[in-house]
Amino acid sequence: MSIKYHFFGKDCLIDRKLANRANLGRMLKEKNIVSTQNLFVNQIHGRDVVVIDTKAKIHGDQELPKADALVTNLSNITIGIITADCAPILFFDEDKKIIAAAHAGWRGAKLGIIKSTIEAMTKLGAEKISAIIGPMIQQKSYQVSQEFFDEFLQEDSANAKFFEDGAKTGKYWFDLPLYVEKKLHESGIEKIENQRLDTYENDRDFFSFRRSTHLGEKDCGRNVSLIVIN
Numbered sequence: 549m550s551i552k553y554h555f556f557g558k559d560c561l562i563d564r565k566l567a568n569r570a571n572l573g574r575m576l577k578e579k580n581i582v583s584t585q586n587l588f589v590n591q592i593h594g595r596d597v598v599v600i601d602t603k604a605k606i607h608g609d610q611e612l613p614k615a616d617a618l619v620t621n622l623s624n625i626t627i628g629i630i631t632a633d634c635a636p637i638l639f640f641d642e643d644k645k646i647i648a649a650a651h652a653g654w655r656g657a658k659l660g661i662i663k664s665t666i667e668a669m670t671k672l673g674a675e676k677i678s679a680i681i682g683p684m685i686q687q688k689s690y691q692v693s694q695e696f697f698d699e700f701l702q703e704d705s706a707n708a709k710f711f712e713d714g715a716k717t718g719k720y721w722f723d724l725p726l727y728v729e730k731k732l733h734e735s736g737i738e739k740i741e742n743q744r745l746d747t748y749e750n751d752r753d754f755f756s757f758r759r760s761t762h763l764g765e766k767d768c769g770r771n772v773s774l775i776v777i778n
Contacts, residue, residue: 551640552581553775555682557754562772582778583626589615593655597668617650617665621672628774632757633685633747635728636773641674647775652728662731678739679732682773687723689748694718
């Protein structure tokens with residue numbers, strides 16, 4: 549068995565309500581990914597994790613559980629999360645065949661979704677966990693307020709390194725990808741791949757909630773990040 553993953557953007561045409569799942573199935577086939585079921589969660593910007601270690605726990609067509617990460621050791625069960633600027637993080641232990649998908653916006657990362665995900669994987673037996681940070685908003689596109697900046701410094705004064713002065717007084721550019729990397733390192737993850745692809749800037753390939761907001765659009769589609777054991 550091997551572990552396969554993919555980050556889909558506008559090519560998948562998925563929205564926040566996970567419509568067009570048939571299109572997702574077609575895209576998986578094109579990537580030679582075998583999946584008997586595609587599992588998601590109702591993301592709430594928190595730190596809760598859903599563990600799927602028996603087929604009895606598969607929620608199927610039931611209401612999606614409220615969480616921001618999924619973990620499984622079952623083969624041919626694709627787990628995924630949707631994003632539109634937040635960090636999609638895919639985890640895997642190649643030897644133990646344990647995988648996870650996590651949604652980490654600034655709130656979730658600050659609350660501990662990364663630590664919770666790794667703890668859940670470890671309980672299933674994972675030992676050598678690698679992580680991949682997919683397409684997300686980059687620092688040059690993410691301007692935040694003085695209040696936002698102050699909140700992060702209250703957590704840790706060393707967090708100042710994740711900010712650069714913005715174009716106006718009281719505005720800052722926030723490096724969420726680097727902050728996510730910090731949280732991964734703090735949780736013991738050494739092998740980290742950060743793709744550094746900007747969802748905001750790359751309007752051809754990726755959806756971006758912030759870009760759509762700036763353009764006056766009511767909503768936007770969602771990027772989909774998936775991982776599976778085949």
